[in-house]
Amino acid sequence: AQSVTQLGSHVSVSEGALVLLRCNYSSSVPPYLFWYVQYPNQGLQLLLKYTTGATLVKGINGFEAEFKKSETSFHLTKPSAHMSDAAEYFCAVSEVKAAGNKLTFGGGTRVLVKP
């Protein structure tokens, strides 16, 4: 079974500082990887995804992530944090069974942005 580990359940950054959220996964096959963001009392929204091809993927709101196969990592970064980035972030890996797609999530990282 696949699994996802997000290092740090809480991250605090100053406005304008780098945001770095760490994600490591385990998978016996080439993975499909995703980052989702959840704002309070809302559903999850796709930030970006890696399927194949270029290992550095860009997403919405200035976020990007790099797939590193050798490190089994898919860390999320944003060069300059904005107050609106305060939210919960989830890394996920797709496990494709014969029956269908099952998305396995990490435990989430809550980002707090200080003015």
Added chain:
Amino acid sequence: DTAVSQTPKYLVTQMGNDKSIKCEQNLGHDTMYWYKQDSKKFLKIMFSYNNKELIINETVPNRFSPKSPDKAHLNLHINSLELGDSAVYFCASSGTRTGESPLHFGNGTRLTVT
């Protein structure tokens, strides 16, 4: 125009009751899901349907019964509610059942069992 909509947004009920949550998507997707998010924000898949056919059932108690009348709707009925059922339930859809297709989530239904 909401892509994946769930009703109700909040549901407060007593132990032993039966309740339903409805979900509709207008994205034309073939695959729909129910996920459960517990109090620690951990998300876990419960069910997945593809074109009205159940394709994933993740060891969920049989008190939970999904129903898909058509591929745009996936409802969740819960019998004999227990305290441990309190959580946020998310409906989602994806264009295909393959792994690269991202999920589109509804805004969730917060179920509180007292």
